[in-house]
Amino acid sequence: MKIYSFFPLVQTINCSLKMKWTLILIFGSCLAETTLCWTYHYSNETMNWTQAREWCQKYFTDMVVIQNQAENDYLVSILPQKNSPYFWIGITRNHMNESWIWIGNNSTWIGNNSWAPNEPNNVHATEFCVEIYTNTGQNRGKWNDEKCNKLKHAACFKTQCNESSCERGRCQEAINSITCLCERGFKGDRCQTAVECPPLPEPYNGYHSCLEGNQTFNTTCRLKCDPGFFINGSSFVTCEDTGDWSGPRLTCAAVECPPLPQTYNGYHSCSAGNQTFKTTCHFKCDPGFLVIGSPAVTCGETGVWSGPRPICTSYKQALLALAGCGAFSTFCCICFCCIKHRQRKKLSQERPPEEGSPPCDTQP
Incomplete structure (x- = not known):
């Protein structure tokens, strides 16, 4: 089974990623330059609805999912008008009383003029799949409910979104564009840039340090005060997704001593x-x-x-105190001298006489 891909030969699709590839079309040797974005593909052979979806999932992303009338019209404009101009599209239901559901996203979108006249009619009570007409005439681009075992061409799409398309966001793809829906606190075409908060001014009598070294989304900065000062309020602020800090400006206040009582006199x-x-x-x-x-x-x-x-x-009172201190000091000095005199006298009495010297006291 051959894989046929179709891209517009005249129009260049502009995508936000601005990534261009040269695509070789199987319809001859024509070259077309287009950007990397949502693309449509189809099978050359016919198959039932289940086989068509499996074929799309094997070679591309999935069977075509139409989200609005503009996509419907664009799809019809690029699908070829074959001898059997009928293509399976990715909308179905499991029971006649259920709503029509698009595969993949569970959308229930159906345009006011999507169905062909007198459709869906569920003639055989088992027409739970849908084909789109690409032939000329008033039914071009219209839908018809059909039995899922009928043979039609598969209409597929291939997304170009991948894990690297958006660094910190979700890739949303349409026919002509890829858009990154950024996570909270990030911006840029690929959500590659964190939201920045304005620089924190240095607090008086203190300083702040930021955990990540910068001042972008989710960065937490801590205030520290110099000796003799304390943190007035919260000691932490965080850069929020709005580009604002989470609290008021960090300040340091001077430590207070207890009030001095009134001095007597x-x-x-x-x-x-x-x-x-x-x-x-x-x-x-x-x-x-x-x-x-x-x-x-x-x-x-x-x-x-x-x-x-x-x-x-x-x-x-000061003189009396001074005099009292003087008298007390004199008394202490006299006592000290007397004690020292008595100690010296006692030591001299207990000292033995030197050898060869006559004793102080002799008997006749």
């Missing part, structure tokens, strides 16, 4: 209006009072002040 003033990281607060006492301790404290990166809070005391 004094006051404090801070370098900033708040009491956050690196803020320094200075303490001053009222007239007649003296600062005891460090006069300044600084808010650290962990949210803790750098030292104990100083106090304000009166000069009189």
Whole structure:
């Protein structure tokens, strides 16, 4: 059995993939340049409907499936007018009370003028297959229901979609075009490009790192803050299929130290209006009072002040304290000296006399 392929000799079909092949037509030695897309084919010999579909599936993709009137008219325009101008097409049903169904996609499309006059008539109650007329006259391009065991030519189609047609999408093919229906988050003729999100600005007092190293669809970026700062809100954002980030701009806020209590007999003033990281607060006492301790404290990166809070005391109390400390120190010094003297005296008494020296105490 010979395989016959037919392509329009005059018109060049334009497909979105722009991939051109030179096709050798079996009808003579004519060459035609066309693009790689949906093509129609037919058998030279006749066969029943089941054999016709098997033949189409063996050599091409499947029996012809018509999706609209334009495809129907185009198919008729390229199929030859043979002595037996009848071709099986891929619409059928299993029972007279069922709807007509297209093979492959289960579509139920039937045009307003698809059937020939007085068709489908199901004369023999078993006409569950459909042929298309390609002869001239008013029935050209019309359909007729027929018994599936009758012999007709097979009308087939061959798709050019394959796994590599669309990188991240589904290939949709029509007569004159191949279209990639991209997955969410991808674009391009072949769905080869991921949607990009705008560059993330570097946050103040922090930085962000993106897991994939870029900022395209499904990329997740994480915020990290410098010491003394914490993440204000979510620490992650993701590039969405719309080209927008999933959340608000990432920011770092300064760590806060607990409020300083009011100082008795004094006051404090801070370098900033708040009491956050690196803020320094200075303490001053009222007239007649003296600062005891460090006069300044600084808010650290962990949210803790750098030292104990100083106090304000009166000069009189400070002098008394100083005098008390002086007297106590003198007393401690005297006690220390006495102890050391007693230790030295005891050691000298216990030391044995040197050899050859007369004893200190002699008997007559």
